[in-house]
Amino acid sequence: MELLIIDDDPITRMALCALAEEWGFVPIEADNAQSALKVLEDPDPPHLLVIDWSMPGMSGPELCKIIRARDDGQFFYIMMLTGREGNEAIVEAMESGADDFVHKPFDYQVLKVRLKAGSRIVRLEQTLNQLASRDPLTQCWNRRMLDELRDNAIAEAKRKQTPLALMVLDIDHFKAINDNYGHPAGDAAIKHVVSVINHNLREYDLVGRFGGEEFVVVLPRTDTESAWGVAERIRAAIQFQPAIIDADTKIDMTISIGLAELNQEEGESGAELFDRADQALLDAKHQGRNRIVSAP
């Protein structure tokens, strides 16, 4: 686990880095609050932090308050290190958002066990986050999370005036697959579809599972024409690459796709965009399935 060490004193920083490595952490250094905040801007930042109290520019407690004021849902476990004595310092550190507090000069064993305790809490939080945001079968986003990420992507598209497309995909006659091959094979077929979808997307596209065999894909920076190209690649890949269940069982499938591009002029919301793509999906089903329909 990464450990962000924020301390202006190079000797303390070096000592902490060496210890962190010895204890199995991956240390990352910052010599002031501003450079720490830069590190924390990363989409996948370190979640365990050791912050020195007294630093030029911005103090440890001030930095804690800024980190706690973030509203992006990221969790950070913060350990404050200081030479200050007394309960008042502990209270001030923890009121500013620190989770734990260790006096300098610190006892190595005490610091080690408290960081280990912090890393257990970070791991627990990551597990909870995973359970709350991912679909357990496919590991793609669940509906609640995809809705939130979709709306963030739409806000960014509006800010930057870039196009955004959304697709709703549904496996055709999936009930028959369950009926013919059994529920476990149906589950494997769903996983196969998600794997095909993922193979045909860019890193920043978003995939969510909305129901049994219905998926939503958000394509930022993509207009209808490009989205159609992506949809066609996925449609063809599903049709021509059967799900291999075991040595004797291959399941042929097709998929129907409705797609819509965000209507920025009308200030369209995420829910409205989804409804248009979903309606296009219904049209694709009515027109005979295994096809793509683009919303007007």
Ligand SMILES: Nc1nc2c(ncn2[C@@H]2O[C@H](COP(=O)(O)OP(=O)(O)OP(=O)(O)O)[C@@H](O)[C@H]2O)c(=O)[nH]1
């Ligand atoms: N194996 C498996 N099946 C699921 C899961 N969730 C939902 N289903 C099944 O998916 C099927 C969906 O069937 P329908 O909604 O009738 O749709 P369909 O048969 O795909 O027909 P069309 O969408 O009209 O082409 C139902 O039989 C559900 O029981 C799941 O997690 N695993």
